[in-house]
Amino acid sequence: xxxxxxxxxxxxxxxxxxxxxxxxxxxxxxxxxxxxxxxxxxxxxxxxxxxxxxxxxxxxxxxxxxxxxxxxxxxxxxxxxxxxxxxxxxxxxxxxxxxxxxxxxxxxxxxxxxxxxxxxxxxxxxxxxxxxxxxxxxxxxxxxxxxxxxxxxxxxxxxxxxxxxxxxxxxxxxxxxxxxxxxxxxxxxxxxxxxxxxxxxxxxxxxxxxxxxxxxxxxxxxxxxxxxxxxxxxxxxxxxxxxxxxxxxxxxxxxxxxxxxxxxxxxx
Amino acid sequence: xxxxxxxxxxxxxxxxxxxxxxxxxxxxxxxxxxxxxxxxxxxxxxxxxxxxxxxxxxxxxxxxxxxxxxxxxxxxxxxxxxxxxxxxxxxxxxxxxxxxxxxxxxxxxxxxxxxxxxxxxxxxxxxxxxxxxxxxxxxxxxxxxxxxxxxxxxxxxxxxxxxxxxxxxxxxxxxxxxxxxxxxxxxxxxxxxxxxxxxxxxxxxxxxxxxxxxxxxxxxxxxxxxxxxxxxxxxxxxxxxxxxxxxxxxxxxxxxxxxxxxxxxxxx
DNA sequence: TTCGCTGACGAACACCGTTCTATGCTCCGA
DNA sequence: TCGGAGCATAGAACGGTGTTCGTCAGCGAA
Numbered sequence: 001x002x003x004x005x006x007x008x009x010x011x012x013x014x015x016x017x018x019x020x021x022x023x024x025x026x027x028x029x030x031x032x033x034x035x036x037x038x039x040x041x042x043x044x045x046x047x048x049x050x051x052x053x054x055x056x057x058x059x060x061x062x063x064x065x066x067x068x069x070x071x072x073x074x075x076x077x078x079x080x081x082x083x084x085x086x087x088x089x090x091x092x093x094x095x096x097x098x099x100x101x102x103x104x105x106x107x108x109x110x111x112x113x114x115x116x117x118x119x120x121x122x123x124x125x126x127x128x129x130x131x132x133x134x135x136x137x138x139x140x141x142x143x144x145x146x147x148x149x150x151x152x153x154x155x156x157x158x159x160x161x162x163x164x165x166x167x168x169x170x171x172x173x174x175x176x177x178x179x180x181x182x183x184x185x186x187x188x189x190x191x192x193x194x195x196x197x198x199x200x201x202x203x204x205x206x207x208x209x210x211x212x213x214x215x216x217x218x219x220x221x222x223x224x225x226x227x228x229x230x231x232x233x234x235x236x237x238x239x240x241x242x243x244x245x246x247x248x249x250x251x252x253x254x255x256x257x258x259x260x261x262x263x264x265x266x267x268x
Numbered sequence: 269x270x271x272x273x274x275x276x277x278x279x280x281x282x283x284x285x286x287x288x289x290x291x292x293x294x295x296x297x298x299x300x301x302x303x304x305x306x307x308x309x310x311x312x313x314x315x316x317x318x319x320x321x322x323x324x325x326x327x328x329x330x331x332x333x334x335x336x337x338x339x340x341x342x343x344x345x346x347x348x349x350x351x352x353x354x355x356x357x358x359x360x361x362x363x364x365x366x367x368x369x370x371x372x373x374x375x376x377x378x379x380x381x382x383x384x385x386x387x388x389x390x391x392x393x394x395x396x397x398x399x400x401x402x403x404x405x406x407x408x409x410x411x412x413x414x415x416x417x418x419x420x421x422x423x424x425x426x427x428x429x430x431x432x433x434x435x436x437x438x439x440x441x442x443x444x445x446x447x448x449x450x451x452x453x454x455x456x457x458x459x460x461x462x463x464x465x466x467x468x469x470x471x472x473x474x475x476x477x478x479x480x481x482x483x484x485x486x487x488x489x490x491x492x493x494x495x496x497x498x499x500x501x502x503x504x505x506x507x508x509x510x511x512x513x514x515x516x517x518x519x520x521x522x523x524x525x526x527x528x529x530x531x532x533x534x535x536x
Numbered sequence: 537t538t539c540g541c542t543g544a545c546g547a548a549c550a551c552c553g554t555t556c557t558a559t560g561c562t563c564c565g566a
Numbered sequence: 567t568c569g570g571a572g573c574a575t576a577g578a579a580c581g582g583t584g585t586t587c588g589t590c591a592g593c594g595a596a
């Protein structure tokens with residue numbers, strides 16, 4: 001398990017907990033408002049409710065049924081309780097989503113920064129973020145709809161900032177570049193997850209889905225009048241190639257584009 | 269129970285409507301499934317229901333109350349009818365959103381393509397798309413969550429493809445580059461609209477909102493432990509500057525980055 | 537005139553997030 | 567050991583959501 005940090009309740013509370021943290025070593029202090037539970041050692045008997053348990057359950061549902069399938073009632077049902085019970089540990093569905101997102105950010109593995117290999121490493125980490133987000137259905141939507149302030153999210157951000165600064169990109173370009181990169185990664189992960197969601201909903205295999213869905217889209221584009229959409233029709237080939245739809249290479253292309261743009265701001 | 273698996277019927281129908289479009293001049297053909305109404309000249313007497321009327325009403329609500337405030341019931345209420353009545357003209361809320369999005373795409377003004385000024389023009393059009401999306405609350409979310417296949421959306425896409433092709437970007441890079449650019453514009457427009465939504469919900473002026481919201485975020489970041497987040501703390505200045513939050517310049521930065529990346533694929 | 541069709545729409549279904557409120561249970565001080 | 571305070575639990579309910587069912591009225595064709 002990577003260095004996973006606990007996420008807090010509200011941004012302010014979080015920061016305060018860190019600032020006044022009384023843990024001398026590297027581990028973050030356990031926030032006062034989260035009493036540690038007795039044995040989280042997974043008794044087969046009914047576990048007492050806790051924020052951790054709720055978040056874990058919610059992520060399990062997210063993975064299995066997607067963000068749209070995740071509801072407070074669904075989580076409560078899974079825990080064999082009523083929806084109202086959750087609100088003692090989580091003030092909000094939005095807060096639950098934030099905490100889930102940050103917990104998931106904790107899965108992102110970060111290498112030791114090496115300024116000499118910054119470009120390669122930034123790319124690697126971008127892939128890693130993308131991989132983790134894609135592994136959890138459409139969770140990336142949360143990042144698009146909210147400025148993440150969780151500790152694990154900050155950890156990733158800090159890593160990227162350090163790498164980019166170390167490459168000699170001036171401060172302003174570094175801040176914006178990393179922010180834009182993050183936006184791009186999440187937007188693509190979200191977009192990509194939609195196909196997966198749809199495919200899962202349809203119950204088709206990847207190949208079947210590809211054939212049917214892409215086939216329909218292709219059919220649609222091919223029926224466009226050439227005189228009105230000449231470039232679109234001319235580019236039907238590259239547009240409809242499997243690699244275009246699949247996403248991996250397309251993501252790489254955009255990433256490369258952003259990196260080329262970013263390094264044009266390098267000062268040394 | 270019908271398992272409505274023929275979700276491809278819609279795009280196909282549209283394309284067929286286009287292919288058999290009988291508008292000889294420059295204006296787009298009116299799709300067969302959108303019957304034109306008599307006078308949309310806003311009679312004070314109760315207008316008969318129609319898809320156009322529904323879409324117009326929905327966009328008005330969207331502008332005034334945001335995407336979250338838009339519901340079938342809300343639209344029906346505005347039209348002084350029941351929600352069920354809408355389903356005779358629109359098969360779905362998703363379809364309504366698609367149509368709304370495409371209608372809004374129709375507001376995007378496109379200049380005559382001039383290959384010599386392709387870079388400037390692509391930038392200009394990107395701004396234009398961004399402007400139109402931002403003018404309609406969080407409608408950009410629709411584009412992120414669905415592959416737009418409306419005519420007006422295609423029109424914009426066609427323009428961008430033509431411009432980029434004309435600049436000597438090879439086919440594959442053109443397709444992907446335009447697609448990535450589109451993704452970026454919509455993602456940023458959506459992100460930006462969230463602030464506006466939140467501000468509107470809070471009822472504060474722009475200045476007040478700036479002060480309060482940014483103040484809180486700044487407070488949070490400033491309370492971060494320097495030893496754990498050195499780069500983040502070091503970059504607090506550029507991160508928290510007004511221009512960073514406001515978005516206009518930030519959008520421009522990312523756009524410039526993408527364009528620099530894109531033109532690195534130029535072949536002549 | 538009558539038949540058939542189609543648009544309008546009230547009612548209802550199955551959900552949703554959230555809050556109120558009553559009920560227990562646990563733990564602490566006396 | 568008892569009393570009581572405080573809190574996790576959860577049933578019920580509120581006000582919303584998208585969508586469907588079935589009825590009804592109006593109208594064009596026969």
